[in-house]
Amino acid sequence: MFNKAYGIDAPPVIRHLAVVAIVAFIIAAGSYIVLEIHHPIWAIILLILFLMIGIWQLVMLLWMLYSSLAGKMIMRDKLIADLQLNGDEILLDIGCGRGLLLIAAAKQLSQGGLAVGLDLWSKADLSANSEQQTIALIQKEQITDRTTLKTGDMRQMPFADEQFDVIISSMAIHNIAKTAEREQAFAEITRVLKPGGKIALLDFQFTKEYMRHLKALGWSHVHRSQRYWRMFPPVHIVRGKK
Numbered sequence: 001m002f003n004k005a006y007g008i009d010a011p012p013v014i015r016h017l018a019v020v021a022i023v024a025f026i027i028a029a030g031s032y033i034v035l036e037i038h039h040p041i042w043a044i045i046l047l048i049l050f051l052m053i054g055i056w057q058l059v060m061l062l063w064m065l066y067s068s069l070a071g072k073m074i075m076r077d078k079l080i081a082d083l084q085l086n087g088d089e090i091l092l093d094i095g096c097g098r099g100l101l102l103i104a105a106a107k108q109l110s111q112g113g114l115a116v117g118l119d120l121w122s123k124a125d126l127s128a129n130s131e132q133q134t135i136a137l138i139q140k141e142q143i144t145d146r147t148t149l150k151t152g153d154m155r156q157m158p159f160a161d162e163q164f165d166v167i168i169s170s171m172a173i174h175n176i177a178k179t180a181e182r183e184q185a186f187a188e189i190t191r192v193l194k195p196g197g198k199i200a201l202l203d204f205q206f207t208k209e210y211m212r213h214l215k216a217l218g219w220s221h222v223h224r225s226q227r228y229w230r231m232f233p234p235v236h237i238v239r240g241k242k
């Protein structure tokens, strides 16, 4: 059920949740011990308050771990299945990381098809993120003949115009902090995709904004899925046709 091959998303956030949970439990226990005799009401109030804060942090931490170790595999399978690939597509995974979408998509390709992964290998966004790690997984899955990696930034992609039939991405575009720079990424997506090409973007944040960018760039069939709770934070999939 659990698969750690594709890494833990946002490791600093996981660490932060763990620290806050531990501190909250320590404060809950400490304030109860100190206040129990002379201020029993406050001892109970602070105990309950800090226990609730600690438990909430712990729930989010466990949900995020489930998301990285199981939930994202389920969402990956849905995103790829709904693409209904023919097998001969030239496909790009933006912010491919350890190859979650890239590898699953490449397995659907046959002669003539190619899956390209673009990333700048940020370790703050994904645990043990590196090109070498992803190459090792591609080799293990025996798909080196239809998979290639490129180091680069989605705001300025190292690709020619109208090169790809399909563009996919999971939990990557939100990592660009500024709206104008995300807009730049969508201009790049539009530039490198062939006319009639399609997109499927999974993300937990800014998905309404992604739809606005696509519509402003003249895309059709722009649609945002329901919210899926198998990942934390919960995600939507945005699809569209250039």
Ligand SMILES: C[S@@+](CC[C@H](N)C(=O)[O-])C[C@H]1O[C@@H](n2cnc3c(N)ncnc32)[C@H](O)[C@@H]1O
Pocket: 006, 009, 010, 072, 094, 095, 096, 097, 098, 099, 100, 101, 118, 119, 120, 121, 122, 123, 125, 126, 129, 152, 153, 154, 155, 169, 170, 171, 172, 173, 175, 176
């Ligand atoms: C949370 S990880 C997700 C990785 C993978 N798509 C997955 O779902 O497992 C986000 C990825 O986006 C990449 N990334 C962040 N900003 C990027 C940028 N401006 N250009 C290209 N890749 C970027 C990070 O290096 C990281 O690999």
